[in-house]
Each structure stands twice: as structure tokens, then as C-alpha cells.
Amino acid sequence: MARQFLGNRLATGALIVLAAIVIACAAAPVLTSSGPTDTSLGESLQGPSARHLLGTDQLGRDLLTRVLFGGRSTLLHALIVSLVAVGVAVPLGIVAGYVGGWADRVIATVTDIVMSLPAMIVMLVVMTAFSEHLPVAMAALGLILAPPIVRNVRGAALAVRNELFIDAAKVAGLSKGRIVFRHVFPRVLGPILVQAALATALGLQFAVGLSFLGFGAQPPSPDWGSMISEGSQVLNSSPWPLLAGGIALGLVSLTLVLVGDGLRDMAVESWTGSPSRRRRRPARPPVMVSQAPRSQDGPETEKPAPDEALLVVRGLSVAFTTGGTERKVVSDLNLTIAPGEIVGIVGESGCGKSSVSRAVSRLLASGGEIVGGSIRFADKDVASLKGEDLYEYRRHSVSYVAQDPMTALDPSLRVGVLLRRIVQAGEGLSRRAADARVLELLAQVQLPDPAAVAKRYPHELSGGMAQRVGIARAIATKPRLLIADEPTTALDVTVQAEILGLLRSLQQQLGMAVLLVSHDWGVVAQICDRVVVMYGGEVVERGRLEKVAREPAHPYTAALLACRPSSVVDDDLPLPTILGSVLSPGEWPTGCRFAARCTHRTESCDAAPIPVSAVASAHDVRCIHPLRDGDSTEVTADV
Numbered sequence: 267m268a269r270q271f272l273g274n275r276l277a278t279g280a281l282i283v284l285a286a287i288v289i290a291c292a293a294a295p296v297l298t299s300s301g302p303t304d305t306s307l308g309e310s311l312q313g314p315s316a317r318h319l320l321g322t323d324q325l326g327r328d329l330l331t332r333v334l335f336g337g338r339s340t341l342l343h344a345l346i347v348s349l350v351a352v353g354v355a356v357p358l359g360i361v362a363g364y365v366g367g368w369a370d371r372v373i374a375t376v377t378d379i380v381m382s383l384p385a386m387i388v389m390l391v392v393m394t395a396f397s398e399h400l401p402v403a404m405a406a407l408g409l410i411l412a413p414p415i416v417r418n419v420r421g422a423a424l425a426v427r428n429e430l431f432i433d434a435a436k437v438a439g440l441s442k443g444r445i446v447f448r449h450v451f452p453r454v455l456g457p458i459l460v461q462a463a464l465a466t467a468l469g470l471q472f473a474v475g476l477s478f479l480g481f482g483a484q485p486p487s488p489d490w491g492s493m494i495s496e497g498s499q500v501l502n503s504s505p506w507p508l509l510a511g512g513i514a515l516g517l518v519s520l521t522l523v524l525v526g527d528g529l530r531d532m533a534v535e536s537w538t539g540s541p542s543r544r545r546r547r548p549a550r551p552p553v554m555v556s557q558a559p560r561s562q563d564g565p566e567t568e569k570p571a572p573d574e575a576l577l578v579v580r581g582l583s584v585a586f587t588t589g590g591t592e593r594k595v596v597s598d599l600n601l602t603i604a605p606g607e608i609v610g611i612v613g614e615s616g617c618g619k620s621s622v623s624r625a626v627s628r629l630l631a632s633g634g635e636i637v638g639g640s641i642r643f644a645d646k647d648v649a650s651l652k653g654e655d656l657y658e659y660r661r662h663s664v665s666y667v668a669q670d671p672m673t674a675l676d677p678s679l680r681v682g683v684l685l686r687r688i689v690q691a692g693e694g695l696s697r698r699a700a701d702a703r704v705l706e707l708l709a710q711v712q713l714p715d716p717a718a719v720a721k722r723y724p725h726e727l728s729g730g731m732a733q734r735v736g737i738a739r740a741i742a743t744k745p746r747l748l749i750a751d752e753p754t755t756a757l758d759v760t761v762q763a764e765i766l767g768l769l770r771s772l773q774q775q776l777g778m779a780v781l782l783v784s785h786d787w788g789v790v791a792q793i794c795d796r797v798v799v800m801y802g803g804e805v806v807e808r809g810r811l812e813k814v815a816r817e818p819a820h821p822y823t824a825a826l827l828a829c830r831p832s833s834v835v836d837d838d839l840p841l842p843t844i845l846g847s848v849l850s851p852g853e854w855p856t857g858c859r860f861a862a863r864c865t866h867r868t869e870s871c872d873a874a875p876i877p878v879s880a881v882a883s884a885h886d887v888r889c890i891h892p893l894r895d896g897d898s899t900e901v902t903a904d905v
């Protein structure tokens with residue numbers, strides 16, 4: 267961090283000047299040979315000379331001495347403003363942005379009220395009430411300046427709340443407090459530093475302004491405001507008394523702004539590595555619980571018995587509310603996963619795969635809600651978990667590996683620190699033991715030279731290495747179910763294969779179950795035991811992987827399989843695609859949701875919702891015209 271700041275020459279220069287001024291003011295009694303009130307009428311209103319570097323005022327007092335002594339109270343008052351403003355605003359801004367809900371609404375109302383007050387009039391009232399106590403007035407000014415900082419910090423915290431690495435920290439079981447201190451605060455530090463510098467500059471202006479009006483130091487004691495006031499009265503005779511205070515004020519204000527800019531750039535660079543690494547995600551609050559008894563998703567013919575199952579999802583419906591309209595994106599979904607099993611969910615983009623995985627890991631985005639059904643994990647009712655139980659579930663039951671490894675790792679933390687915090691949070695290990703465990707985890711995900719990797723920031727890793735670190739974090743809590751949402755989509759093909767191989771070998775070593783979400787049959791086919799095909803928010807087919815892949819019964823599954831690059835025989839032909847596009851959630855028809863793109867469509871497909879039924883042992887399909895051996899599987903593929 268310090269290196270990044272020093273790289274900004276302007277800011278470094280400004281900091282040196284600012285520090286020099288502050289130190290000189292603090293050490294004024296030592297640095298000056300005369301006192302600030304020592305008069306010498308014979309030397310009145312002189313210009314700069316070797317004896318008086320900034321000249322003298324009308325009473326022959328040395329202006330430099332008065333600037334240095336006067337700066338002590340002026341800078342102290344500015345500091346009070348800044349400390350009060352930032353000290354009040356930062357906690358409120360973080361709570362409003364990160365916690366949200368009613369806390370956000372209350373804080374927003376209070377800040378709106380304070381912002382609507384006329385600052386100058388309030389200050390004059392405060393000054394009248396505390397005319398002898400400028401520090402109290404400065405503290406009041408700090409309170410008046412806090413609301414814009416609250417808004418700024420709130421915005422930064424809100425943006426961080428939506429980052430993938432916060433989801434990852436939640437799934438790793440870190441409590442809200444730890445997440446705020448370890449992940450949110452470092453990310454809002456940039457805006458805080460800038461605001462602190464600006465608040466100090468503003469405080470300085472106010473301190474000087476109030477003193478100019480006579481509320482500050484009383485003669486003969488100096489401060490910069492009273493010096494400017496006195497200087498303005500003798501401006502016709504000499505500009506130096508005015509310039510001395512004015513230059514000090516201008517210099518400190520300018521350096522504060524430049525230092526603030528430098529600090530902000532330093533904070534941004536240290537958490538991003540490069541600006542291109544920063545991405546935003548929509549906000550996501552906790553989900554709500556509700557029930558929906560009706561189920562069109564029929565019984566799974568191939569599943570572990572409920573008492574053997576690790577995860578049992580029944581009739582799950584998920585909806586998003588945007589602009590006051592609720593839209594179901596997953597409807598009536600059944601899914602069962604046995605301990606140690608790898609199940610894949612496959613389907614085109616927008617079919618609801620991630621919504622299912624996020625509902626299971628309790629990470630639905632803002633506006634997202636479980637509106638029906640149940641999710642049971644071992645003996646837990648996942649949808650109703652709260653507080654400690656939710657941390658416990660995330661800490662020891664599920665883990666989440668996200669699509670983009672770069673955004674899923676906190677860019678402001680070295681890999682070793684990031685993993686150590688996860689390891690220490692749950693197991694209460696000493697630092698040394700936690701560091702050893704971190705190296706063990708990095709070795710477990712087959713990263714060469716774990717000690718060197720532990721010292722790097724995420725932006726210093728390749729995509730594949732970053733995803734291995736993401737997996738190391740996911741297994742650090744020894745989960746029973748690892749959810750991997752498109753874990754290889756952001757990686758190139760060779761790295762994809764390595765990551766899938768790693769997931770398979772970790773699953774075997776640790777005995778955990780895996781729910782793999784992908785739009786790519788090739789990925790699912792490499793490691794899954796069973797597969798669930800989703801279309802339009804519902805399951806259209808499921809069964810053992812080899813069975814579904816060899817004998818797809820739903821035309822959609824068949825079309826997906828036909829679109830795999832590996833199924834193209836003639837390299838000269840373009841890749842096949844499925845005709846039409848996925849319907850948006852609000853456009854789903856009553857009958858078969860795939861009907862508009864299906865060449866097997868008949869009138870009865872549109873008449874009523876299509877139930878799931880068994881086509882064979884261990885093989886279910888939601889289609890009234892399931893494909894049979896010999897039926898064309900490419901009918902919907904457009905080449």
C-alpha cells in the first residue's frame with residue numbers, strides 16, 4: 267500500500283509539505299526565537315527579510331512565528347471536525363450499506379434531516395451558545411458534515427456487499443462482524459480517506475472563517491483566521507500580514523486534497539490490482555421461507571432414500587421481484603443429492619440453474635425469494651435458518667465455488683491471509699497452526715509452491731490458480747456439499763479439464779457431495795454421477811448421466827447434446843444451435859415451456875402443465891412425447 271502511495275509523486279510531495287507544516291506548528295516553541303505576541307514597534311509592517319522570513323505585522327510581530335503558533339489551534343480545530351465527521355459517518359455508512367433494511371431507512375431519514383438544515387445558521391447558533399468553546403463548535407460542524415460522508419460510505423459498502431467474495435466469505439461461515447471488519451472496511455477505506463481529507467479541508471475553512479468573524483483566538487493570541495482578519499485591515503500598507511495567513515491556509519487545503527486523492531488511488535489499486543478486475547453484482551438480501559404443496563415435478567425414480575440423502579429439495583420455487591412485479595424463475599423443482607454424490611444441473615443461460623444453487627446456499631440476490639417448497643440439508647430446514655444456525659450451516663455444511671475466480675477472492679488480501687482468516691474463524695487455531703493449515707490446503711488443490719502463492723494477491727495469480735485458491739477456500743471448512751456454479755466457464759479449455767479433475771479427486775478424498783452447475787454438457791459429462799436438465803425454470807429431465815447422455819428422452823436434452831462441439835462430425839459445418847431462444851420467466855406458457863422450439867410439438871403440449879414421469883428406471887422426463895431409441899436427436903438443432 268505504502269509503495270503505491272509513494273508512486274504518486276504529487277501526493278507524496280503534498281504529504282511531505284503537509285507533514286512539515288504540521289510538525290513545524292507543533293514544534294513552534296522550539297523552532298522560533300521569539301513568542302507570537304512579542305512586539306517590536308520599530309519593525310512594523312516590514313516585508314520578508316533574513317530576520318523575518320515572512321515579514322512583520324503592524325505591531326512588528328514576526329509573521330512566521332505567528333503563523334506557526336496560530337496553526338496549532340487552527341489545525342487542531344480542523345482535525346476535530348474531521349474526526350467527528352468521519353467517526354460518526356463511517357459506522358453509520360457501513361451499517362446502512364452493508365446491513366441495509368430498516369437500519370438503512372432510519373439512517374437515511376436522519377441524514378436527510380441533518381442535510382436539510384442550513385449549516386451556516388446552525389453554526390452561528392452553536393457559536394452563540396458556545397462562544398468560548400470553539401472545539402465544541404467544531405465538533406458540531408463535524409456532525410453537520412457527516413451526512414454526505416455517510417452516503418458516500420453507504421454507497422461503497424453497498425457495492426462491496428454485492429461482490430462475489432462477500433458471498434464466498436458468507437458461505438465460509440464468517441459472521442457479519444468479521445465480514446465487515448475484514449472485507450468491507452478495507453474496501454471502503456478509499457472513500458473514507460478521501461472524505462476525511464476533504465472534511466479536514468472544510469473544517470479548516472470553517473475554523474478560519476469563524477475566527478475571521480471574531481469567534482476564534484482573541485488578541486493578542488494568533489490563529490490563521492484572526493491573522494487574515496488583521497491583515498485585511500492593513501492591506502493598503504502591506505500585503506504580508508494577509509498573505510502569511512492566506513498562504514498557510516491555501517497550502518494546507520491544497521495538500522489535504524492532493525493527499526486525499528493519493529490515498530484513494532492507493533486504496534483502489536491495492537484492492538483491484540487493475541481497474542479491469544472490478545465488477546459489480548446486483549444486491550442480495552437474505553431469503554424468506556414459504557411453502558408450496560402442489561408439485562408437477564413428479565417423484566424421482568432414481569434417488570437416494572430421503573433418510574440417506576444429504577440434500578432434499580422439494581417443490582422449490584424461487585421468484586425475483588423487480589419494479590414491484592414478482593416473477594418466478596424456478597418452479598416446483600425436486601432435487602436429491604446423496605452424500606458423496608456429484609450431481610450436475612445443466613441448461614442454457616437463464617433456465618434458473620444458479621437460482622437453484624443460490625437458494626440451496628442461501629445466497630439469493632436482492633429481490634430473490636424462495637416462494638415455495640422446502641430445502642432440507644441433513645436434518646436442517648435450510649430456508650428457515652437464521653443467525654447462528656445460518657452461519658453454522660454455511661460454515662460446516664455447504665461451500666460455494668463461483669464462476670469468476672478473480673471477483674470471488676477479496677483483492678485487498680494476500681491469499682495466505684484470506685485463507686488463514688477462514689481457517690481461524692471456525693477452528694480457533696493459533697496463527698502458526700492456521701498458516702500450516704493454509705499451506706496444506708494450497709498443496710491439496712495442487713498449487714505448486716504453496717508458500718509463494720500464499721504471499722501473492724489475487725491479481726498476481728492466473729485464472730486457473732485463482733480458481734484453485736477459490737476451491738481451497740471452499741474445502742477449508744470441510745463442507746459436506748460443495749456447490750460449484752460454472753466453475754470453469756472463465757477458464758481456458760486445458761485449465762478447465764484440470765479444475766474438473768481436481769474437483770473429482772477432492773470429492774473422492776474428502777467424501778463430500780458436489781452440485782455442479784453448468785451450461786456445458788462437456789463439463790457435466792466429465793465428472794457427474796447424475797444430471798438434472800433444466801429448462802424455463804423447471805426440471806425437464808434427470809437421471810444417471812450415462813443414461814441421459816446416451817438416450818435423452820426430452821427433445822431439449824437431445825438438442826443440447828447435439829449442440830456439443832464434440833458431436834459435430836464435419837469440421838467445416840458451423841456449430842449447431844437450438845432454434846429460438848429461452849423464454850423469459852414472465853413469458854412461460856401454461857403447457858410445455860419448450861414447445862415453441864420443439865419440432866415434436868402437438869396441440870396437447872400446450873393444453874396443460876406437463877408433469878414429470880418416469881421413462882425408465884433411473885430416468886425421468888417432463889414430456890408427453892418422449893424420444894425413443896432411433897428418434898432423431900437433432901430435430902431442433904439448426905446448422
Ligand SMILES: Nc1ncnc2c1ncn2[C@@H]1O[C@H](COP(=O)(O)OP(=O)(O)OP(=O)(O)O)[C@@H](O)[C@H]1O
Pocket residue numbers: 548586587588595613614615616617618619620621622631632633634785850851
Ligand atoms: N438478481 C436478479 N434480479 C432479477 N432477475 C434475476 C436475478 N438473477 C437472476 N434473475 C433471473 O432469473 C432467471 C434465472 O437466472 P439464473 O441465473 O438462475 O439462470 P442460469 O440458468 O443460472 O443462467 P446463467 O447461466 O446465465 O447464470 C433469469 O431470467 C434471470 O434474468
